[in-house]
Amino acid sequence: MTNDLLQNKKGVLSTIKNAITRDQHLFAILFDPENFTSESLTNKLRKLPHHTTHIFVGGSTATQAQTQKAVRIIKEHTQLPVILFPGDYRHITTEADAILFLSLLSGDNAEYLIHQQVKSVAILKNTDLEILPTGYLLIDGGVETAVQRVSKTQPLSQNNIDLIVNTALAGEYLGKQLIYLEAGSGAKFPVSPEIINAVKKAISIPLIVGGGIRTANQLNDAYTAGANLVVVGNAFEKGIY
Template sequence: MKHSAVTDKILSNYREGRKAIAWLIDPDKLADKADFLAQLKIVQRHHLDFIFIGGSLVESNGTEEIIATIKQIDTTIPVILFPGNASQFTPNADAILFLSLISGRNPEFLIGQHVTVAPLLAKSKMEVLPTGYMLVDGGVTTSVNYISQTIPLPNNKPEIALATALAGSFLGLKYFYLDAGSGAQVPVSSSIIQAIKSQIDAPLIVGGGLNTLDKVKSSFKAGADVVVIGNGAEKNLSLLTEVLEYVHVLNLSLNIN
């Protein structure tokens, strides 16, 4: 049986109502290793929960180097692969978001890429997190939209998003990821988050377009369990630290109450 530390952490947070932050790192966007090390040491002091690594189009072979760098600095923050395709797999991460793009109809991203990487996963010690990935219209064509050749869910149609999530739940998926995409003009709407949260008993990850603290607060208030900060942190690391401080205080208040 594979180690379940990441799964245990996500589920314990979920059951106890604690909120979590994931820092999404795209290997192709890390130009300077020294800068990354400095950033990593900063967020380490602010109670970062998870690090996601990947993207829709990762051209470099830097994923393994980034994971090794992270592990040199901190072995307590789980490193989770957020792969755009099977070629981005490396067995050195702690876990993988095994993403099925249930909002689209492209078989490659529903099951095709999964078949390719499954034998490698079976031989690894990596935790597999079966995740229903749902792309939501963020007001601009994103990389995942283009690469996957799928149509995003309407951001103003919570009933469609809910029906999609319910189907994924009935198929046995254990986690759900609502993503407006990197560089989205608007994040996933509160109405969609609320609709899914009201009927799906599973940890809910939300990302894309969350470039202010107020937007992060809105996502959490609507029902997000894990918020993903990627593009916003690339442009302004202080956003990530500000969000981490907010979540830390929020979770402390749960313990007090």
């Protein structure tokens, strides 16, 4: 990890953009607080891949207490920037460095387009968390995911590339600072390189890709297609990375 990322955790977005200008591939490990004990999380942190640049913390049904505990343990064992990836506004903890301020653009459930965001303001305005406005697109990964169940929305078909591209671009036009293409935890297959490439060509903001990435080839394919930051969760938990 570069010294910039270590020394400027409160400028997470700026360091991501700076890394992109240097053609640096960014890599995040996602920890779902529900899936770890204190001991197992500590052990996993000792095994972080050397190319890890960020830690994401969150899950669709994790509690605030679980999230807070996980962030505290992570902060004790690494200086990497810790970014909240909340499934609900009640999952917010002030001890992280930043939060993905997600808007689920791929679905039409107002709760996850704007209502959750409004509910979070009373908490966020009194914190030092860096807020990262993020357009979140759920892409079909071949299996019903927790995000799909909780949000009660359908993922976008990987066959409809034009719709995915237009949704991502609409997110940028709305002022989002990041676009996140998500196949979902436990996806049978990741977001295709064709989709990643098409979206990257259309937008001018950083692109995050996650879900279903289990092999080094899939990781490299995502980067080659244009992903700036790739997120891995289940594969790391199972010892693949």
